[in-house]
Amino acid sequence: DIHMTQSPSTLSASVGDRVTITCRASQSIDGWLAWYQQKPGKAPDLLIYQASSLESGVPSRFSGSGSGTEFTLTITSLQPDDFATYHCQQYHSYPLTFGGGTRVEIK
Amino acid sequence: QLQLQESGPGLVKPSETLSLTCTVSGGSISIGSVSWGWIRQPPGKGLEWIASVYSSGTTYYNPSLQSRVTISVDTSKNHFSLRLSAVTAADTAVYYCARRPDYLGWRTWGQGTLVTVSS
Numbered sequence: 001d002i003h004m005t006q007s008p009s010t011l012s013a014s015v016g017d018r019v020t021i022t023c024r025a026s027q028s029i030d031g032w033l034a035w036y037q038q039k040p041g042k043a044p045d046l047l048i049y050q051a052s053s054l055e056s057g058v059p060s061r062f063s064g065s066g067s068g069t070e071f072t073l074t075i076t077s078l079q080p081d082d083f084a085t086y087h088c089q090q091y092h093s094y095p096l097t098f099g100g101g102t103r104v105e106i107k
Numbered sequence: 108q109l110q111l112q113e114s115g116p117g118l119v120k121p122s123e124t125l126s127l128t129c130t131v132s133g134g135s136i137s138i139g140s141v142s143w144g145w146i147r148q149p150p151g152k153g154l155e156w157i158a159s160v161y162s163s164g165t166t167y168y169n170p171s172l173q174s175r176v177t178i179s180v181d182t183s184k185n186h187f188s189l190r191l192s193a194v195t196a197a198d199t200a201v202y203y204c205a206r207r208p209d210y211l212g213w214r215t216w217g218q219g220t221l222v223t224v225s226s
Binding site for chain 2: 001032034035036042043044045046048049050055087089091094095096097098099100101
């Protein structure tokens, strides 16, 4: 199985901050990585697929980068609606696996 | 607009079988290059993929659950289903059904249903 490790597990930030979340895979997954945003009591929403492709309707302040084993999700100017938990997920091979999640909270 | 809706019991007794159905509306389940799956999230924890199925019937399972899980698709009813046998308290979670086009992430999700395992 490919193990996905996210860091940090919790991040405290202010509105307007630039935020970066890292996701590392235990082996190369090329670019087969997705990022999701999840708010309490809600299903996750797809933000990024293929490591850097922005899902339709997602604000351009979100971006993804990386390939192989190291990936990042960046929010260029944090907005109030962005305080949530973010998950990465590899789909290079089965079993599909998720990172442990990063909670972005208000500083 | 494509929508997914989970249905099934919210309470299951230990050692019994959890059964959930995901009904697809606003589109056909019989579409190529799309997998349909189940993902769960225990309270306060992360996401765990359980299983996926294509409309052709091809299935994929998480090895950690494979001995207890069956996923199936019924194209005539435009729904797919999950069965998880011999449940324990560790299977208590919000269960989501979702749709994943090939080469993309899970693009469409149901609202999720909380299943509690308790006597």
